[in-house]
Amino acid sequence: MFSFLTSCEEHGLLRESKWVGVVSNDTDYIIFVKAYSKAVKLDSFYINPKKKLNREFTERELGFTEGIFYFPEGSLNEKNRLIDSVVIVFEGHKKIVHYCGGKHLGNCESIPNNLVNLWEKRNQIVDKDGNLLFGYLYKYNISFTEEDYNSAVPF
Numbered sequence: 266m267f268s269f270l271t272s273c274e275e276h277g278l279l280r281e282s283k284w285v286g287v288v289s290n291d292t293d294y295i296i297f298v299k300a301y302s303k304a305v306k307l308d309s310f311y312i313n314p315k316k317k318l319n320r321e322f323t324e325r326e327l328g329f330t331e332g333i334f335y336f337p338e339g340s341l342n343e344k345n346r347l348i349d350s351v352v353i354v355f356e357g358h359k360k361i362v363h364y365c366g367g368k369h370l371g372n373c374e375s376i377p378n379n380l381v382n383l384w385e386k387r388n389q390i391v392d393k394d395g396n397l398l399f400g401y402l403y404k405y406n407i408s409f410t411e412e413d414y415n416s417a418v419p420f
Contacts, residue, residue, distance in 0.1 A: 297310075298353050300334045300380070349369060360417055
């Protein structure tokens, strides 16, 4: 008995959506970013000067993300998973603290460069021949500039 396996990814069929968060460091300083929930650090990363950090998530992984941040599967329960503060540190000299009175940061539209904000929906992604590569691409772009550094508070 012979059997043949075929791919479900034929041209024209919907592919899995993709989420990409891009954080640009346009300053001359290493930036350390830390996300917290009720004073517990959930995730952190750094970006070298004049570089970009890309964080990509699949549909399955999205259940473990908040904006640009990722939580390892099973690390948190639903009650304490929401990010309520983010600290951006410029090489240990200055910092910016995003805090929304204990509420989820995604609900604070007044915060500039909010790393927990909602994703922006983009068009379907196709290759040069028009074949669908992903269902949709959701992309989130944030840039930290010298202006952010200058407005940060010294330690």
